[in-house]
Amino acid sequence: MTSPAPLRLPDADTAEQWVDHRATTLLGTVQELADRLRTDPPASVLETLELWDEITLQLGNVAAVGSLLSNVHPDAAVRTRSELAELEADRLATELSQDRAIHDVLAALDPAGLDAQASRLLERTLRDFRRSGVDRDDATRERISEIRERLTALDQEFSRNTRDDVRTISFPAERYAGLPQDWLDAHPPAADGTITATTDYPDAVPVRMFVHDAEVRAAMTRAFLTRGYPQNDQLLQEMFALRHELATLLGYADWASYDAEVKMIGSGPAVPAFIDRIAAAAEEPMERDLAVLLERYRRDVPGAEQVTGSDASYYQELVRREQYDVDSQQVRAYLDFAKVRQGLLDVTGRLFGLRYVEVAGAAVWHPDVTAYDVVDAAAPEGAAPLGRIYLDLHPREGKYKHAAQFTLTDGVLRDGSSLASSSQLPEGVLVCNFSRGLMEHDHAVTLFHEFGHLVHHVLGGRGRWARFAGVATEWDFVEAPSQMLEEWAWDAEVLAGFATDAAGEPIPADLVSRMRAAEDYGKGIAARVQMFYAAMSYWFHTERPADLTAAMRELQARYSPFPYAEGTHMYASFGHLGGYSSAYYTYMWSLVIAKDLFSAFDQDDLFDTEVAGRYRDRVLAPGGAKDAADLVADFLGRPYTFDAYAAWLAR
Structure with a gap:
């Protein structure tokens, strides 16, 4: 089949009109397809599923552009229209997810004769309808729709307040x-x-x-730690209350139970059990780390009982410098941003068998943004791309403040289907806020991590079904491939290929070894900080405390190595309370799996083509076409275990 063309983005002068036209046109198409599915569905089971999947794809196209441009476009009017587009898509998606006529058409389909992916699509689709309340009475469905629409608006306002403050x-x-x-x-x-x-x-x-x-x-x-406060406090209170109401209307005990049902963890109560398991495993490493840190702190602050949060980064840096002979400013001298970015492309291209071809003259939303076509490295020059990526890596006013991969389009290849004309390339955007000059090594690691999501999006966007395109696995697995890719940013031989100083000298291997030892020093502390964040995201949703600051202080005292900083309200800018809701635990859950995945690689040859190819084809390329546990088992040849993580944490 002819490879689909990339999405043609607008220039700056027409962006607002383009977003408006695209949203209006595609949402109109969705309505037409939905009418057909209700009144005159195809005779074929497979074509009926394809029609529903096309509705899903076009809704996603509107929502994805809305989410991206509302977070990155320099023009406030474009951001506002993009937010509205995302809201319109979510509103229609909720309406269709509660449409009994469409549900009944799909529920009547006979799965006999369908292949594994089509059967999975039908099962997941019917589950989605149930979780949307299609079987509830009219008044309940109406209230669910109101809640979902309000939650989208709250999430947008929460993100906007954080971004702009x-x-x-x-x-x-x-x-x-x-x-x-x-x-x-x-x-x-x-x-x-x-x-x-x-x-x-x-x-x-x-x-x-x-x-x-x-x-x-x-x-x-x-x-x-006071960004977003006080304006986000009441927004979060309302968000938590509405999520709880939504979950109970659907028959769940609380939001966390509703949210966990479709994740690897399986149930809400399993979340705090996992948090406490990690906290217990990290207790001894944390105490060991803190003893070292406090000893150094007391040299400057005699008699101190504990290290303050505002002093933690500084004194951890001093420990690394004095006890591990790692000076982050010395390390920075080897991490020029432009070299790191090119090194990232070289490393991931070699690892996954890809080439990145810069698209000269591509329409972008800001001059900082660069577009690349992603091409199979074995393909001849001029071959059709596998996908397209955009890199938007520096801060500016009005832009998303953290680091994340945003979807522009999900990749779908429908060769031979009745909807082959709607095939589209996977396109994704890396949005970060890095310095234009020298980088901290932690930021280089973050760049590798986030790029892992981008590669997953592209390689997983070559299938037939939009429902399974890209990073479409269970949400508590999505970080694992990216966390594993961080390992390449810690390898001395890999770093030597791009981490060079002003004279062109590569970073010394013994310095990288000391950096790794220094990083190991703080992992107990880091694990407990993560569990503080995870506990906050879970208990805020299940207990819905009236005083979020007081609840945060209590959880910080229980889990965090560092005390509360008076007058601060960290949760007010904790963006993961939006998208990740009660499931921030997923970062650590994924890390457990990532350590197990990495154990399959030869530590002396991280570019082993057999292992890397098997990982690409069995974990990344399927997208969400299988359960995450099965993807991991396909690669490892066994179920994943806690062993590799426990060994890493203990050493």
Whole structure:
């Protein structure tokens, strides 16, 4: 079949009209297809499923563009229209998910003779209808629709408040002593001799890690941890209440039970049990880490009972420098952003058998954005792409503040089907906020992590069904492939290929070895911080506390290595309370699996073509066509276990 063409994006002058036209046209198409499915469905079972899948695809096309451009477009009017497009798509999706006539057509289909994927699609579709309340009475379905629409609006407002609330601190230039010279060069003092730093990551992270002045570090910590407050407090209260109401209307005990039903973990009560299992496993490593950290802290703060949160990054950096001979500023000298980005493309291209061909003159939403066609490395020059990716990697006003992969289009190849003309390439966008100059190694690791989602999206977007396209596995598995890809950003031989200083000298292998040892030093602390976040996301949804700050303080005291910073409200900018809701535990759940996946690779040859090819074909390429546990077992030759993670945490 002819390969589908990439989506043609608008130029800046026509973007608002383009979003409006695309949303209006595609949602109109969805309505027409839905009318056909209700009144005159195809005679073939397979064609009926294809028709429903096409409805899913076109709804996703509207929602994906709306979500992306509302978070990245520099024009506020485009962001606003994009938010509306996403809301319109969600509203129609909810309406169709409760449409009894469509449900009855699909429920009457005979699965006999369907292949495994088509049978899976039918089963998952009917489950989705049930979870949407199709079997409830009219009043209940109407209330469910109201709740879902309001939740979409709340999530958008929560994200917008977090995105737009950029705070600043200002101090005399001399009080920023300790920061790297390139950071200081990029922040010349104002006329009054002060330097202003923002809460965007390229400012906030170095200030908290390197500035010698404890008051400056504390000021940045307070500013960073109060973003979104107070405006997001009431939004979250309403969000948690509505999610709980929705779950109970559908017959579940609480939102976490509803949410967990379709994840690997299986049930709501299993979430706190998992959190406590990880917390217990991390207890001894955390105490060991904290003893080292407190000993160093007391040299500067005699008699201190514990290390404050505002001092933690700085003193962890001192421990790494003094006890492991790892100076992050020395490491930064090898991590020029442009080289790291190219190294990322080279590494993932070699690992997965891909080429990235820059698309000259591609329409993009900002000059910082670069587009690449992703091509099979074995294909001849000029071959049709497997997909397209966009890299939007630096901060700017009005842009999403964290790091994430956004879908532009899900990939579907319907060769031979009645809807072959609706095939489309998988296209994804990497949205990050990195420095344009030198990077912290943690940020390089984050870049590898997020790019893992992008590769998964492209390689998993070559199937017949939109329902299973891309990163469509259970949500508590989606981080595992990306967490595993982080390992390549820690390998000395891999890093030597792109991590070079101004003179072109590669990062020394012994420095990388010390970096790994220093990273191992803090993993107990990191695991417990993650469990604090996971507990907050779970208990906020199940207990719905009236005072979120007080509840956060209690959970921080129970799980976190560091005490609460007075006057802060970290949850107000904790973006994962939106998309991940009660399931932030998924990062650690996925890490358990990622460590097991990585155990299959030869540590002395991370580019072994047989292992890498098997991983690409059996874990990434199927998308959501199988249960995640089965994908992992297909690759490992056995079910996944906790063993590799436990061994890594304990060492």
